[in-house]
Amino acid sequence: MNRGPRSDDPTSTRPGAVRRTLEQPEKTRRWPGLDLGAPWVSGVLGAVQALVFSLAVVVVPAIAMAVAANAQLSAVTSGWTAAVPVAARLWLLGHGAPLHTGAATVTLVPLGITAVAVFAVLVSARRTIVATRSALWTAAATYVVGVLLVALATGSTDGLQLASSVVGGLVVALLGLGWGLLTGPEPGPLVAQARALVARVPQLLRVGVRGALSAAAVLGVLAGLLTLFWVLMGWSTVADVLSDLSLDAASTISLGIAQLAVLPNLAVLAVTWLAGPGFSVGSGTHFGPDFVTSGPLPAIPLLGALPAPSTGGGIALWAPVLVVVAGICGGWAATRRTDSLVWWHVVPLAGLVGVGSGLVTAVMVGLASGVAGPGRLADVGASPVYLGGCVAAQTGLGALLVLLATRAEVHAAVATAWRSVRGQGSADGEAEVDPGAGGAGSGAEEGSGTGAPAEKAAGAAPAKGTSTTTSTSTTTSTSTTSTSTAAPAPPIPPQSVSDDL
Structure with a gap:
């Protein structure tokens, strides 16, 4: 009777089962055989991964350099463990913690180490951490605690160093986590909440x-x-x-x-x-x-x-x-x-x-x-x-x-x-032309106004007791004053004058 693992078991060690396991979606093969439980557990594990990876990028080359130096200098008895604290202090400097040396206090942050730390958090967030708010804050808190423990382990007990380690660790964690969770292949509730917040x-x-x-x-x-x-x-x-x-x-x-x-x-x-x-x-x-x-x-x-x-x-x-x-x-x-x-x-x-x-x-x-x-x-x-x-x-x-x-x-x-x-310019130009036109018209109106009484006076019969000479001269002067707009009054027939007399 075959007591070996079934061929359809994704955790089987047979080649076919291994291939099927690797072809599974990413979320089902992140941690094979391990139930992460609540989302905040994934935050803790992802932060630990990021800490170990970014610290190893700095510590491993320092150990290799120490080993090579000891191999060439036979009189040197110090082991590779002496390089670990120095590399850890450089890693803390990448998080903004000042580095106290015998000659000076280094405050310039090596941005290459900072970039490696942010990248490590980003990769861990995309592959391990569930995109939820609880996992985000748990991962950030775990990373900050890890940076603080490294600072204490290397003898960084100065208040400024500890405060800088906490602030720098939090900034690195939030940058990497936010970038990784919001752009990850598996959007979660955190992505929807972030979009709703941005929409406001x-x-x-x-x-x-x-x-x-x-x-x-x-x-x-x-x-x-x-x-x-x-x-x-x-x-x-x-x-x-x-x-x-x-x-x-x-x-x-x-x-x-x-x-x-x-x-x-x-x-x-x-x-x-x-x-x-x-x-x-x-x-x-x-x-x-x-x-x-x-x-x-x-x-x-x-x-x-x-x-x-x-x-x-x-x-x-x-x-x-x-x-x-x-x-x-x-x-x-x-x-x-x-x-x-x-x-x-x-x-x-x-x-x-x-x-x-x-x-x-x-x-x-x-x-x-x-x-x-x-x-x-x-x-x-x-x-x-x-x-x-x-x-x-x-x-x-x-x-x-x-x-x-x-x-x-x-x-x-x-x-x-x-x-x-x-x-506005056209209106101003028309306003400048209107006064001249109005002056000519007013002159005409004045002339017509002068001629109108004359016209009425000429058309009216002379009153009794008025001489013909006076009436005739008045008519003549009024006709001469009027312009072309008012026609001269017709002469008074002699017969009507004689009749009145």
Whole structure:
């Protein structure tokens, strides 16, 4: 009697059963043989996955570097466990927790580590966590607790470090969870609730935020292309720094990973170059489109990709036009989502695009700036407030231009105003002509008015006792005064005069 597993059992170990198990929908094969129960359990498991994955990305290369160093230096007795706390502190720095060293307190956030952490949470949310509100908050709380435990395990007992760990962990968790759950393959109740909440937001604010994010994304792409151009132009300098360091293979790989962790910081600083203010890498330095002032810097290969002094001035002064182009893209994205709107609403809509993109840029520059080490590296980055204002003004201008050029409501308002101005001008011209015409008519009326009494006087019989000479002279003078509008009175027959006498 065959006591083996049935062939139709999806958990069977036979090849056919394994194939059928892999072909099942994703929601039925996430955790084979494990009933997750309530949705909040999936939130806990997903957060733990994200913590382990993102921490391993930083810790494993550090362990490999330590093992390689111990293999080459026989006198070194410290094991690979000494590299784990250092890597964990770098992982916490990626979450915004300051790193205290003997020489300085590093506050510059390696955005590459932050991006890896957000990506880990996103993937875990899409594959493990159920899209419900309870699972969302449970996953966020679990992730924050995990970051706090890592901080305590590495000896980070300073109040600022603990508070920064909690805030940074919460921001990373909410970004990754929100992105993963709202765009996942299996929409849940959370997606419907989010859509209902977004539908309550006024249309102007909703499309303004969409345009701001679009402008910030275009600006990020432009900054990435500029960073790639800098790396290609300064590749010879980067190679010279690597050759002078004389590193072995393991150290070169480790250094390359470390450079990738801060490469997004250089891309963010490229935004400051595009917007015009520029940035600094060391006290007394300036890297901007107007001019470049460099100074002695540490032997770090990535610093060889900084702009050369010859890149300042000339055509580089037109770099802020690219930020205006990003604003045009943001305004186009906003106007495509707008059905109808009052013509003057284009001004606040362009303002929302500019302020939103400026705020996003200011936050990113604030994270990418700070203290990167002792000495000259104590001043790296730019002012986030000033840069955010510049980006807001430039992107807002671009959004306003495209809105004025594409909105039919604006065109209709301009046409109506033009017709009103032309109609008012025609009315004013007619009013100027009317007084002259009225004067001629009044003169005619005066003449006719003068002739009318004469006509009546001439047509009336002279009173008794009035001489013929007086009557005749009165008739003659009145006829002479009247114009062509009044005909002269007929002469009085002599017979009637004689009869009266």
